[in-house]
Amino acid sequence: MSFTKRINALQPSATMAVMEAATRLHEQGVDIISFGAGEPDFDTPDYIISGAKKALAEGHTRYTAASGTKSLKQSIVDKLKRENGLDYQTNQIVVSNGGKHSLFNIMMTLFDEGDEVIILSPYWVTYPEVVKLSGADQVYVETSEKDGFQISREQLLQKVSKKTKGIIVNTPSNPSGGVLNRESLKAIVDVATGNDLWLISDECYEALVYDGEHLSLAGFEGAYEKTVTVQTMSKVYAMTGWRIGYTASTAELASAMGKFQGQATGCPNSIAQFASEVALREDHAELSNWRTQFIERRNYMVQSLNEMPGVKCLLPEGAFYVFPKISGLFGKKVGDVEIKNDMDLTKYLLDEAHITVVPGAAFGAPEHVRLSYATSMDAIKTGLRRFADAVAKLN
Numbered sequence: 001m002s003f004t005k006r007i008n009a010l011q012p013s014a015t016m017a018v019m020e021a022a023t024r025l026h027e028q029g030v031d032i033i034s035f036g037a038g039e040p041d042f043d044t045p046d047y048i049i050s051g052a053k054k055a056l057a058e059g060h061t062r063y064t065a066a067s068g069t070k071s072l073k074q075s076i077v078d079k080l081k082r083e084n085g086l087d088y089q090t091n092q093i094v095v096s097n098g099g100k101h102s103l104f105n106i107m108m109t110l111f112d113e114g115d116e117v118i119i120l121s122p123y124w125v126t127y128p129e130v131v132k133l134s135g136a137d138q139v140y141v142e143t144s145e146k147d148g149f150q151i152s153r154e155q156l157l158q159k160v161s162k163k164t165k166g167i168i169v170n171t172p173s174n175p176s177g178g179v180l181n182r183e184s185l186k187a188i189v190d191v192a193t194g195n196d197l198w199l200i201s202d203e204c205y206e207a208l209v210y211d212g213e214h215l216s217l218a219g220f221e222g223a224y225e226k227t228v229t230v231q232t233m234s235k236v237y238a239m240t241g242w243r244i245g246y247t248a249s250t251a252e253l254a255s256a257m258g259k260f261q262g263q264a265t266g267c268p269n270s271i272a273q274f275a276s277e278v279a280l281r282e283d284h285a286e287l288s289n290w291r292t293q294f295i296e297r298r299n300y301m302v303q304s305l306n307e308m309p310g311v312k313c314l315l316p317e318g319a320f321y322v323f324p325k326i327s328g329l330f331g332k333k334v335g336d337v338e339i340k341n342d343m344d345l346t347k348y349l350l351d352e353a354h355i356t357v358v359p360g361a362a363f364g365a366p367e368h369v370r371l372s373y374a375t376s377m378d379a380i381k382t383g384l385r386r387f388a389d390a391v392a393k394l395n
């Protein structure tokens with residue numbers, strides 16, 4: 001059977017694959033502990049569930065406007081003002097079926113074949129692939145652990161060419177948990193404004209910053225007109241399965257993306273839109289408890305990982321991932337098994353310790369693996385004990 005060049009070139013999502021593998025093993029009765037899933041283990045708060053039930057009871061079960069209901073857009077506008085200090089109107093908002101869908105809308109609307117889009121590495125697995133689907137080329141700018149994954153003007157300028165059309169920015173970062181500071185964000189804005197580039201600012205972990213502060217790129221001087229802010233209900237409200245994401249941009253770009261979405265998918269799910277509106281309007285009382293738990297889990301994980309010989313882990317400032325450097329284990333062996341790279345370690349941890357992690361190569365950082373701490377403290381303690389035991393067997 002033959003498929004398009006487009007689909008043949010597309011890489012499967014490593015994060016989704018790891019999550020699916022963990023579910024499959026769990027269904028087969030394997031006592032698996034998953035550090036793969038980038039989704040909160042908390043339940044969607046009751047007040048949001050009630051909002052969905054009310055929407056159903058009131059019959060909000062039909063198509064909505066393709067780019068989202070006016071009332072949800074208004075609650076997004078209010079949220080962006082209240083929490084991010086950004087001024088938007090409802091005609092600048094597009095509501096989509098999750099942040100990933102928002103990214104797809106952006107790439108399909110802004111980039112063409114022959115264009116280049118800069119991606120800061122390490123990067124979330126989906127960025128290169130959505131850029132690829134638009135026909136544009138991906139250009140990577142490496143950030144390094146020793147600089148806390150910050151970025152300078154010079155690093156970016158080395159990769160800007162006449163073909164460059166945009167930069168994808170993700171702070172707090174999936175997978176590193178790094179939070180870009182004011183200086184890095186200013187450098188990005190300077191390069192973008194100086195070269196007429198679009199800024200795609202994925203801020204989906206914005207409320208999960210534990211050290212430092214989250215700054216919205218669109219709030220920087222000169223950035224507003226060129227920035228598309230991407231947000232999701234998934235992480236901060238524990239609504240991964242509801243599939244609601246949104247963008248804030250210029251009205252012109254929002255209208256173009258709305259046109260695309262109107263042909264690609266009638267509209268986002270009506271019930272989930274009503275529930276999201278309730279989520280954004282009412283007090284998210286659970287968030288501070290969740291943050292406290294995430295901080296405890298993060299600290300425990302970083303300490304435990306750093307106690308393992310050959311493993312080094314920075315304290316991430318945000319999101320819910322740790323991204324240890326595991327290259328110190330390369331070359332080690334047990335029986336027939338040799339750990340030559342991140343993939344070997346991932347497989348060894350699955351076979352030997354029954355834990356899932358995501359190999360760093362999927363994020364452009366093959367000396368690392370990613371572990372999510374959006375899972376219970378009990379699971380974290382057991383899983384890391386198994387990780388440590390497996391590492392101790394290597395010589």
Ligand code: GLU
Pocket residue numbers: 013015016036037038039100124125126174
């Ligand atoms: N964003 C999460 C992750 O990186 C969920 C999976 C996905 O959408 O890639 O694990």
